[in-house]
Amino acid sequence: MINPAKSNEDLDLSYLREMSGDSAEFMIEMLDTLVEQIPIYLEDLQKAVDAKDWKAASEFAHKVKPTFYYVGREDIRDYVQVIERNAKEGIDVEKIPAALVEIKQELNIILTQVAKSKTELEAQL
DSSP states (O other), X not given: OOOHHHHTSOOOOHHHHHHHTSOHHHHHHHHHHHHHHHHHHHHHHHHHXXXXXXXXXXXXXXXXXXXXXXXXXXXXXXXXXXXXXXXXXXXXXXXXXXXXXXXXXXXXXXXXXXXXXXXXXXXXX
């Protein structure tokens, strides 16, 4: 579900560019917010999964899902959507912890990609 090629590429910030009117300052603010929020959302999701609270897991997955789209990581967004759907429907819930581990590992790569993108945007100011 995670596209390994995306791990080695720069982030696709086209959605943020469009949303911000190509404002580097706004894009930096959005990236800062993502860096702050994604780990919190994933921790909430982890707690719900650990507690086998599938309703809450579905809700937390729903909350974090769009943040990956903003940085061009549709692969992760789609993977989180599978977690959301499975948790909501009670399907293959035993696979959710492993999927979450994969996503959290990929998050480290994404955060590195965000830092690089942010540095490039700051150079435009």
